[in-house]
Amino acid sequence: MNSLPPINSTTTNITLNSMDLLPSSTPSSIAILGGGISGLTAAFYLSILLPSVPITIYESSPHLGGFLSTITLTLPSGEDIQFETGPRTLRPGTLESLVLLDVIQRLELTSSLITTPSKAPEAKNRFIFYPDRLNKLPSSLWGLIPAFFSLPVLKGALVAILKEPFRKRRSLDIEDESVASFFRRRFGGGIATNLVGAVLHGIFAGDVERLSIKSVFPSLWRKEGQRGSVVRGFMRCGEPLTTPDQELVDGVGEEAKELKKRMKGVSVLSFKGGIEVLVKSLERELEEREMVTIKRREEVRGVGYDFVHMKVTTSQGEEQYSHVISTLPARILGSFLQLPNDGLSQIPTVTVLVVNMYFSTPDLVPKGFGYLVPTSVPFSNNPHQLLGCIFDPILPSEPTGTKLTLMFGGHYWDTRTKFPTEAEAGQMARETVNLHLGILEEPSLVHVTLQRECIPQYTLGHEQRLHAIRGDLLDRFDGRLAVAGASYRGIGVGSCIRWAWATARAMARAGKATGLETVGCDTAGWGGAVRV
């Protein structure tokens, strides 16, 4: 199963800039902090690359997988309905999905895949609720022209796009900017608040006025910098792959590239049995590896370095390792590292309230992926601060009906300390589907999950913060402590897997890493080019 060759020597030709000045130390024992998808992926690849090195995963909860969780509820009739309470789909179209596909084929999960073609209504029909109704977004270039004239949410957008190439390019002293300010400067206010604000609800559950264009849409920022215009930048194709992306393409197995070719025309992936299948397979695989130990219900409380060993303090005691990879949320790691520039503590997160509902009547919503609600919708039309609603597919094993997942809160609840109870959340969801979709029927099943601090926010200055964190980690830990996870370089499952793989590889090959080696380098990510 493992076509990735193990590493049995410290001599590698990897380029790590300032890291090259540090003495290399071959990992002899590695701790992974956090058993979410990033921690599991890092452990998975380390156990392949360094098969004789002991690896210990620390997870504070009894379950692995973090926010990835599939649940099954039973109707009074005895039939089961499956819900996802967190991320549910994986995107095979991005360059970084190569690592996800590498994991999938190594775990022999290809036969469990469920694929949704890009042309299927469930993938291509996306809606924005604005100001009091669903606006179906165009799914093709041809559909765009009539949509400019008929959709309230696209009012003024055509003129804004035509004018964009003639707008002044940004001044050289702007180092970063909020997404809203960037779009206002390039396209005017309407697109920024209505369209882009909604899209950021559907990715970061975040505030378009606070998120950083440079970290959230790096390719748009780059296009303006290089071509003076986003629209002109899009007209230029065929840019060469950047170094981190080339390393990605070169680093994954041929089978993953083959699988990627088979995924042409696929919009999203999931698994029969839900997204948790990925977690369970990784867990099973790691449990079978003699050198891997998984410590559940063991909370990490501190990390130290005495210039010889890394020390991990947990709720159960203290252990020594040669190297550590932290996949804990940046703020938690920051609270016990207290680095001089304190960059870790400045990466905030938002809380999202997820309500899953099942109604026994089918087709209560149009065919599609779901809808998003921008901040510009009047309060009276979105009193409970819904961010968006997913129209979940009914599985072949399930009775006919309508399945919805509503997501509330996010940045709207930044200053809240008290969140709705289960009963209040259920009521909020009922009132919202009534107001937005005209659904009056009582749901047969309702499930509420408060995902506390689940999505990191790449706010203004995020990239500078990452530079500072990299410097602090090198100064303090000599490349023995590296970071991975959603806090840094991409919040989706695919990004978490890509960067955990990259960090594990850097640590295994060079014996020193921060996980932030390529900060500042262009990468395709989910916001950029899609090529293999």
Ligand SMILES: C=Cc1c2[nH]c(c1C)Cc1[nH]c(c(CCC(=O)O)c1C)Cc1[nH]c(c(C)c1CCC(=O)O)Cc1[nH]c(c(C)c1C=C)C2
């Ligand atoms: C309403 C809230 C949310 C919805 N999804 C997420 C939230 C917070 C989380 C999320 N969605 C995307 C990502 C990026 C990584 C990935 O897994 O691909 C994350 C963390 C993907 C995404 N979802 C939407 C867009 C435009 C994107 C970017 C990639 C793409 O174009 O596919 C739109 C969207 N998200 C939600 C809905 C209801 C929706 C559109 C109708 C839910």
